[in-house]
Amino acid sequence: MEYEVVIGLETHAELATVTKLFCGCSTKFGAEPNTQVCPVCLGMPGVLPVMNKKAFEYALKAAVALSCEINNFTNFDRKSYYYPDLPKNYQISQNYHNLGINGYMDIIVNGSVKKIHIHNVHLEEEAGKLIHSEDSGANYSLVDFNRAGVPLLEIVSSPDMRNVNEVDSYMQTLRKILLYTEISDCKMQEGSLRFEASISLRKKGSDKLGNRVEIKNLNSMKSVIKAIEYEAARQSELLDGGKAIDRETRLWDEVNGKSARMRSKEEAQDYRYFPEPDLLPVLIDEKWLSTIKSSIPELPLEKKQRYIESFKLSDYDAGVLTEEKVLINLFEECVKIMDRPKAFCNWITNDLLREVKDKKLDINDLKIKPKQLASLVEIIEKGTISSTIAKEVFSEMIQTGKEPQKIIEEKGMAQISDEGLIESVVDKVIANNPNVIEDYKKGKKNALAFLVGQVMKETKGKANPKIVNELLSKKIVDIN
Amino acid sequence: MKIGIKDIEYIATLSRIELSDTEKEMYVHQIDDILSYIEKLNKLNTEKVKPVTHTVNINNVFREDRLETSTPLEVVLLNAPSKMGAFFKVPKVIE
Ligand SMILES: [Zn+2]
Numbered sequence: 408m409e410y411e412v413v414i415g416l417e418t419h420a421e422l423a424t425v426t427k428l429f430c431g432c433s434t435k436f437g438a439e440p441n442t443q444v445c446p447v448c449l450g451m452p453g454v455l456p457v458m459n460k461k462a463f464e465y466a467l468k469a470a471v472a473l474s475c476e477i478n479n480f481t482n483f484d485r486k487s488y489y490y491p492d493l494p495k496n497y498q499i500s501q502n503y504h505n506l507g508i509n510g511y512m513d514i515i516v517n518g519s520v521k522k523i524h525i526h527n528v529h530l531e532e533e534a535g536k537l538i539h540s541e542d543s544g545a546n547y548s549l550v551d552f553n554r555a556g557v558p559l560l561e562i563v564s565s566p567d568m569r570n571v572n573e574v575d576s577y578m579q580t581l582r583k584i585l586l587y588t589e590i591s592d593c594k595m596q597e598g599s600l601r602f603e604a605s606i607s608l609r610k611k612g613s614d615k616l617g618n619r620v621e622i623k624n625l626n627s628m629k630s631v632i633k634a635i636e637y638e639a640a641r642q643s644e645l646l647d648g649g650k651a652i653d654r655e656t657r658l659w660d661e662v663n664g665k666s667a668r669m670r671s672k673e674e675a676q677d678y679r680y681f682p683e684p685d686l687l688p689v690l691i692d693e694k695w696l697s698t699i700k701s702s703i704p705e706l707p708l709e710k711k712q713r714y715i716e717s718f719k720l721s722d723y724d725a726g727v728l729t730e731e732k733v734l735i736n737l738f739e740e741c742v743k744i745m746d747r748p749k750a751f752c753n754w755i756t757n758d759l760l761r762e763v764k765d766k767k768l769d770i771n772d773l774k775i776k777p778k779q780l781a782s783l784v785e786i787i788e789k790g791t792i793s794s795t796i797a798k799e800v801f802s803e804m805i806q807t808g809k810e811p812q813k814i815i816e817e818k819g820m821a822q823i824s825d826e827g828l829i830e831s832v833v834d835k836v837i838a839n840n841p842n843v844i845e846d847y848k849k850g851k852k853n854a855l856a857f858l859v860g861q862v863m864k865e866t867k868g869k870a871n872p873k874i875v876n877e878l879l880s881k882k883i884v885d886i887n
Numbered sequence: 888m889k890i891g892i893k894d895i896e897y898i899a900t901l902s903r904i905e906l907s908d909t910e911k912e913m914y915v916h917q918i919d920d921i922l923s924y925i926e927k928l929n930k931l932n933t934e935k936v937k938p939v940t941h942t943v944n945i946n947n948v949f950r951e952d953r954l955e956t957s958t959p960l961e962v963v964l965l966n967a968p969s970k971m972g973a974f975f976k977v978p979k980v981i982e
Contacts, residue, residue: 440972460952548980
């Protein structure tokens with residue numbers, strides 16, 4: 408039987424605030440356990456949460472960027488459930504008056520635009536982190552509350568996606584929007600961006616939705632894709648065998664590439680939401696909303712399109728360049744200084760990203776300044792250094808932040824264009840390689856390339872290759 | 888009776904607490920009394936009253952995103968029924 412796969416995604420993003428949602432504790436990742444906690448985020452009796460304005464505005468910004476209708480009255484609700492990572496036994500979230508509803512995001516799949524509806528965008532608090540003992544016989548778990556109370560944005564899509572390509576594009580585009588608006592650092596490896604998928608199958612042509620299965624524990628975009636493929640296959644096999652799909656939550660097991668039913672969910676889910684009495688409602692007026700609207704930068708799809716049209720970059724290059732905020736900033740600052748978009752694009756998408764990958768650098772820690780990359784391009788155009796040497800200079804620039812001119816001087820890398828100097832090396836190479844000269848005369852044209860190589864080697868790559876070529880060609884002809 | 892033993896058992900399960908039969912019997916009556924008392928509100932005509940979530944007429948109370956000192960670890964763990972190193976220790980959670 409042929410089925411249509413119906414997919415929706417729930418996205419959680421930790422907001423890039425300095426402090427937690429309801430208290431002044433730090434949100435910094437990686438601190439010693441339980442050192443970024445206070446009575447408020449530990450849920451001690453009698454404490455009062457007070458909303459972090461920046462967190463609220465970030466959430467509002469996300470809702471606006473995702474074209475949501477903004478509720479001018481929003482309120483917070485308690486979601487009650489009992490789990491040891493939740494110190495208060497309820498999570499402060501939004502249920503009755505979400506910040507934003509009925510939004511959408513355009514994604515590009517195989518060159519065409521598809522609109523994915525956003526059901527709602529709301530603000531809530533993070534739970535703590537549970538650490539399970541590696542010893543399977545251990546009868547305890549450990550809790551670190553540093554993460555408890557970190558502001559968390561939840562973005563719920565409508566079940567509008569039909570295949571993993573659409574899911575992939577949705578995740579990439581959403582991540583870029585959150586990065587561009589500087590709402591979240593989106594570090595999936597630190598858990599600050601997470602996805603959960605819900606999947607159901609229906610007969611092709613039917614408009615009745617099947618029972619949906621939720622998948623959790625997806626730690627990377629790759630896991631999301633793999634888990635959806637696995638789940639679609641699992642459900643189609645069940646349906647083909649005449650079996651029903653249970654509405655359930657499953658946990659993805661990355662190591663074994665499969666999912667298993669989540670035990671705790673066999674119990675009833677009943678969150679008994681009610682309005683949070685400790686937090687006051689937030690009214691959003693037109694003035695505030697328009698300030699937020701004007702703070703939204705150019706968003707991913709528009710930016711990519713502009714790069715392709717104004718800078719004549721390829722679709723691929725524009726895609727790579729618009730992937731990371733740092734790359735965008737570097738590129739845009741560079742083209743402001745010097746109108747060489749293609750050259751800057753090449754340095755960034757090829758050399759910079761290769762260095763980052765090879766040397767395992769953190770892209771956010773790169774030292775290179777736009778002015779320096781522009782100088783480098785200028786130096787190359789002037790012929791001061793060859794492109795091979797330029798790569799060496801660049802590699803040092805991104806790690807040290809030194810001026811290219813300084814690196815060239817310090818290392819004596821400047822290109823030798825002094826004909827007299829080059830000539831002496833050329834003469835030496837000719838004298839040392841009589842056999843090669845013979846070969847050349849017998850018609851082995853690539854012998855010349857070998858000789859050029861020798862001259863470059865002697866000059867440590869600094870000789871101006873054009874002059875070397877000219878001199879060599881002339882001299883060889885002269886030898887008779 | 889507004890509620891029965893089954894409701895009490897359901898709430899107890901959600902709240903992860905274990906109740907004896909005597910306790911269940913006791914709570915059914917206590918909660919039922921409370922619900923019956925609150926029921927009186929239904930006699931009021933609220934047709935022209937807007938639903939409210941808060942009794943004070945204040946909105947938009949915020950704090951700035953400014954770092955404050957967190958509680959020292961030894962104080963944090965003072966109230967922990969059980970701890971291990973810098974962690975709170977809880978019965979094993981299985982997922
Ligand atoms: Zn705190």
